[in-house]
Amino acid sequence: LLEEPELSLHPGIVAQIPQMMLQVQKGRKVRRRQVLLSTHSSDLLRDEGIGADELLLIKPTEEGSEIEVGAQIDEIRQALDAGLSPADVAIPYTQPKDAAQLALFEI
Numbered sequence: 001l002l003e004e005p006e007l008s009l010h011p012g013i014v015a016q017i018p019q020m021m022l023q024v025q026k027g028r029k030v031r032r033r034q035v036l037l038s039t040h041s042s043d044l045l046r047d048e049g050i051g052a053d054e055l056l057l058i059k060p061t062e063e064g065s066e067i068e069v070g071a072q073i074d075e076i077r078q079a080l081d082a083g084l085s086p087a088d089v090a091i092p093y094t095q096p097k098d099a100a101q102l103a104l105f106e107i
Contacts, residue, residue, distance in 0.1 A: 006041040017038035018047035052077045055086055060096050 006014040018061045021035055038058075039045065055070030070090070079089045 002035070002037045004039055005037065006044050013044040014041055014043040015046060017044050018050060022049065024071070037042045040091070042087040042091055043081060045090055048085065050086045052080050055090055055093050057090055059094055 005017055017037075018083070021037070025033070025035070038045075040098045052071040052073075053069065055076065057068045057073075057076075059068060059072060070080070074094075076089050078094065081084065
């Protein structure tokens with residue numbers, strides 16, 4: 001489990017994380033291990049090797065959060081098939097609806 005491994009790293013390094021994970025998995029001859037990684041990083045999600053079935057989207061709701069698999073969401077699957085990156089699709093999809101209202105915050 002890796003929680004936001006991109007923190008404090010240069011974007012050029014962050015973009016290499018998905019391929020590093022793949023190489024670690026390929027190198028295991030006995031048993032593959034499952035890797036769970038949470039991120040808000042567009043740089044990390046720009047890797048073309050990330051498939052819709054590998055995207056678990058945590059979406060805020062009024063009752064808490066929901067997890068959806070990218071492959072089960074037509075809009076996401078079609079966008080990835082059309083050539084968009086996981087970052088282009090996942091980041092806007094999970095953005096809270098009222099995020100722009102934060103700019104109205106006064107002290």
